[in-house]
Amino acid sequence: MNSAKLMGKPVAILTTFILFSGIFSCKKEDAHVVKDPELFPSDVAVKWADMSLYIIRNAKYKSPTYSSRSLGYIGITMYESVVYADPSHRSLQGELNQLYSLPLPENNSSYHWPIVLNSGMQAILKFLYPTTTNISIDNEKSIDSLYDELLAENIKGLETEIVDRSENFGKSLAHAIIDWAKSDGGNEEFLHPFDTTFIFPSGDSYWVPPVKGQTITKYPLHPHWGENRTFSYANGQLPIPSIAAYSKDTSSEYYKMYYAIYNLSKNLTRTDKEIAAWWADDPTETFSPPGHSFNLATLAIEKTKPDLVKAAETYARVGMAVADAFICCWKTKYTYFNERPSTYIRSVIDTSWTPFWPEPPFPAFPSGHSTQSSATATVLTSLYGDDFSFTDNTHEGSLRFPFFEPMPARQYNSFWESAEETGYSRLLGGIHTQQDNIIGLGEGKKIGNNINNMLWKR
Numbered sequence: 001m002n003s004a005k006l007m008g009k010p011v012a013i014l015t016t017f018i019l020f021s022g023i024f025s026c027k028k029e030d031a032h033v034v035k036d037p038e039l040f041p042s043d044v045a046v047k048w049a050d051m052s053l054y055i056i057r058n059a060k061y062k063s064p065t066y067s068s069r070s071l072g073y074i075g076i077t078m079y080e081s082v083v084y085a086d087p088s089h090r091s092l093q094g095e096l097n098q099l100y101s102l103p104l105p106e107n108n109s110s111y112h113w114p115i116v117l118n119s120g121m122q123a124i125l126k127f128l129y130p131t132t133t134n135i136s137i138d139n140e141k142s143i144d145s146l147y148d149e150l151l152a153e154n155i156k157g158l159e160t161e162i163v164d165r166s167e168n169f170g171k172s173l174a175h176a177i178i179d180w181a182k183s184d185g186g187n188e189e190f191l192h193p194f195d196t197t198f199i200f201p202s203g204d205s206y207w208v209p210p211v212k213g214q215t216i217t218k219y220p221l222h223p224h225w226g227e228n229r230t231f232s233y234a235n236g237q238l239p240i241p242s243i244a245a246y247s248k249d250t251s252s253e254y255y256k257m258y259y260a261i262y263n264l265s266k267n268l269t270r271t272d273k274e275i276a277a278w279w280a281d282d283p284t285e286t287f288s289p290p291g292h293s294f295n296l297a298t299l300a301i302e303k304t305k306p307d308l309v310k311a312a313e314t315y316a317r318v319g320m321a322v323a324d325a326f327i328c329c330w331k332t333k334y335t336y337f338n339e340r341p342s343t344y345i346r347s348v349i350d351t352s353w354t355p356f357w358p359e360p361p362f363p364a365f366p367s368g369h370s371t372q373s374s375a376t377a378t379v380l381t382s383l384y385g386d387d388f389s390f391t392d393n394t395h396e397g398s399l400r401f402p403f404f405e406p407m408p409a410r411q412y413n414s415f416w417e418s419a420e421e422t423g424y425s426r427l428l429g430g431i432h433t434q435q436d437n438i439i440g441l442g443e444g445k446k447i448g449n450n451i452n453n454m455l456w457k458r
Helices: 003-025 043-058 064-085 113-128 137-154 160-181 253-265 270-278 288-304 308-336 341-349 368-384 415-428 434-452
Strands: 390-392 410-412
Touching: 043 064, 043 113, 043 137, 043 288, 043 308, 064 113, 064 160, 064 288, 064 308, 113 137, 113 160, 113 308, 253 341, 253 415, 253 434, 270 415, 288 308, 288 368, 288 390, 308 368, 308 434, 368 415, 368 434, 410 415, 415 434
Parallel strands: none
Antiparallel strands: 390 410
16 A cells, blocks of 8 residues: 555644644734733722613613613623733633624733723713713713713823823724624614514414503514624524413413412512512613623622722623523514413403513513523622622612612522522512523523633633
């Protein structure tokens, strides 16, 4: 046999291996060097997170779907603005869905990372919440005021060249992320929350607009949101979970889960109602469910006092987790267009029944609250551990239905404990079944794990 042929195969294989190894191991940021990288405290990130929630709460259009998308881009802008401050971390360019490259800092140059983040955040918030359509001039002034305040605090003693370089880098990163965001399917969808041309399916098990709900609209919220691009490619590939078959038979699984909600609603305690109110996060009054999750990230940061890079990573993981959770959840919601408990219970069990909490304007299965809170618990537990007690002060002091008394803060022993209570609160409100809750919690965990499994570290 020809010895040249025998040797040709391993040589070709080795050559191919070397070529492909070079492609996958030499991402352009891996060989990049920043002069004297320095870690800073988390204060600047926390202040911008607070400002983000303030803007969301005061925006004209603030559906939970659009708010979740905003927090995804806010979080990734924070992270990419400071990632080069820590050589153990890596940029997510190439990891994020259809984001192939981002601007790089100048090689062997000095940057002040809080200034980079400050500049990037001013740009991304103004893009997500433009003055002309979604926030007032006063709210835009709030963004600019925080930017000016933080810039003044951080330029002391710095060379003008470093300040300018840092500001320009923050702006260039934000604008690259903005260009990427424009193609995700959700850009400016705050302008079109309800599809007035939507054709409702008819028949048993299908959702119908509530007689008395959170809004007066008779159209479903963002019926095409599930078609949007996810931050994690893996989350966009998750299969649609299965749903119980419709039945009026009193021995069926379907009947039993709706009857359980009917039975639960007849014996609600004051504590039950407080739980339902705490986690309602009505977007007309609050910064919505994803905003509540983003605030849990702030609580974890304030308790542990991490450096700026870990704080930014925390907001990035939570922001992208809730954003992907709403896309995946909405894809399932509009696949089945499943009815709320009120429809089934009034049709089959008790014609006079009403839920304790006003119904939201979209189908039930699975629970959006359960999905996004589970995704949040998954990423925060990965970063801060299973045994993490905290005080949730998100709505502390608010005067809210049904008691209109100042709400006290709530205590939790772990992020999972808060996520499970979030899901249960929707059962207490009478607007979800246990199936909606269990599937939501399970899907949210998959979504959060896919965010965790990105290559955050070198």
